[in-house]
Ligand SMILES: Cc1cc2nc3c(=O)[nH]c(=O)nc-3n(C[C@H](O)[C@H](O)[C@H](O)COP(=O)(O)OP(=O)(O)OC[C@H]3O[C@@H](n4cnc5c(N)ncnc54)[C@H](O)[C@@H]3O)c2cc1C
């Protein structure tokens with residue numbers, strides 16, 4: 138059951154493929170065979186060079202979706218290719234809002250199962266084996282498909298490092314979606330972009346996250362200020378997202394983002410397994426917590442047993458004095 | 461205003477506070493003990509009750525697939541105010557994957573003829589996160605996932621859908637399926653009266669055969685995937701722990717300098 142052609146969903150934002158898609162393309166390259174991409178939007182041609190540079194030979198361009206949510210039309214386009222006999226052995230989706238929708242829709246259209254929350258993919262016995270972090274990342278489960286392909290995997294961000302291959306621009310082939318009728322009726326009427334200064338949470342070199350230990354919503358400015366001074370991104374535990382202190386887009390963990398920065402600073406975060414699964418692969422971890430028994434200290438390279446209301450203002454002052 | 465019928469998918473799961481375990485033989489999650497309502501679904505139940513209220517009436521029906529005829533979690537949701545429930549429980553469902561689960565849920569939901577179907581973006585125990593969209597595709601319905609705000613206006617639903625950069629405003633005609641994120645609404649606590657009333661609310665228990673689903677579509681056979689290995693993850697070891705006596709910040713700066721972040 139060797140897989141000689143792999144497709145990767147190339148999501149595009151701000152005119153460039155998202156990092157997770159590039160990570161998956163890099164992984165697909167090492168799993169052998171041809172790597173092709175599926176893309177959608179009004180200007181897919183402009184990313185053909187960027188995708189080619191990571192090893193994509195062909196981009197299947199679903200084209201402009203005219204306001205539809207991507208799930209239905211993109212899945213329909215892929216399903217049509219598979220039914221015509223031009224499909225791949227495996228399709229890798231980034232675990233994003235749209236990636237998950239498309240994978241789920243495709244799974245039904247093709248009547249194929251999906252493996253989600255994948256954190257690694259390897260080749261074994263001529264097939265693909267996926268790894269999944271379970272129970273808060275304390276155990277790693279391996280799984281594989283036993284039936285007919287194409288095999289559908291939904292892979293978490295930061296599971297692989299994105300590395301260019303130096304390939305030429307990919308060829309763009311039109312792959313418009315067939316009519317999908319009533320199921321395609323959800324339309325985007327307007328988009329709202331929250332203002333963000335500095336790097337994206339999952340691409341930042343430094344992440345400063347705050348938790349319930351901050352005490353109240355107003356104290357989150359300490360996190361934002363420190364993140365700005367370190368040219369990093371502010372993050373959060375779910376406790377303060379659920380409490381409405383910060384938007385969900387800040388959440389790190391099992392049900393939020395996976396981050397892997399050079400330094401992760403956890404401030405007033407206890408270190409629940411569901412939080413740690415999203416950050417414990419950071420290269421370095423610094424934790425500030427007033428409870429010396431907080432689980433976060435078990436993964437910290439540097440742990441400060443102290444009060445965030447004292448340590449953070451001092452740290453901010455000292456950094457300001459340097460700049 | 462017209463009455464609106466809402467189906468909420470509610471998963472009954474092992475208590476997340478108890479340490480989870482895999483069956484050493486089947487590698488499935490052990491679901492032997494008492495199951496409770498998944499917290500993630502309490503938001504869907506609350507949302508459904510509020511939307512039915514705002515529409516000026518209608519019924520909230522729960523749909524759940526769970527082993528051993530489990531109804532504890534359903535009773536909690538019925539006590540919150542849902543009118544009735546459909547439970548699919550069948551020994552042949554052990555080891556069912558997300559797609560198989562969706563086939564079962566979709567067949568049961570069809571019976572309720574809902575205007576709107578609500579589910580959570582992902583469950584707390586399996587968190588595959590694809591089941592609801594698979595249900596929508598099986599029913600040929602549109603879906604809007606990751607809703608942080610939901611409003612029904614006559615025969616369409618308006619959703620603020622979480623995105624990477626903020627949110628999209630999405631409009632969709634009914635019937636449709638919507639998945640809600642944690643925290644969209646504040647789930648009510650069941651009142652004493654609600655708890656008493658829940659005891660006599662109807663729970664229709666069905667088998668896979670009742671739904672007309674072939675046995676090979678569900679269970680471990682239908683899943684067409686297998687667990688090949690379970691291993692301990694590489695543990696990360698603790699480093700230096702310093703008690704702050706006014707100099708903690710300086711130690712952090714020193715550490716960041718070593719890493720050349722500063
Ligand atoms: C299915 C599921 C999914 C989940 N997904 C996620 C997820 O994606 N991300 C996530 O983060 N969580 C997730 N959680 C929630 C998780 O279990 C924890 O509840 C959450 O991470 C706790 O957040 P916290 O550390 O901010 O709060 P707490 O656990 O309340 O910790 C606060 C910490 O602050 C410390 N503290 C208090 N005051 C101070 C002070 N003045 N100075 C310094 N330290 C102080 C305390 O000692 C404590 O350790 C999930 C839970 C479930 C069940």
Ligand SMILES: Cc1cc2nc3c(=O)[nH]c(=O)nc-3n(C[C@H](O)[C@H](O)[C@H](O)COP(=O)(O)OP(=O)(O)OC[C@H]3O[C@@H](n4cnc5c(N)ncnc54)[C@H](O)[C@@H]3O)c2cc1C
Pocket residue numbers: 250251252253254269271272469470471472489498500501523524525526556557558559561565578579580581582583584585586587588589590591592
């Ligand atoms: C650690 C772990 C990893 C797994 N990985 C995979 C995988 O990669 N692929 C796969 O196919 N299966 C996987 N499974 C199996 C999967 O969890 C089950 O098939 C489950 O029945 C449905 O998936 P879910 O809970 O993950 O649903 P999700 O898709 O996360 O559920 C989203 C929502 O759908 C509704 N819903 C889901 N199940 C039910 C139900 N039984 N009754 C009522 N409403 C429901 C709820 O509203 C729920 O919040 C995994 C299980 C575990 C324990």
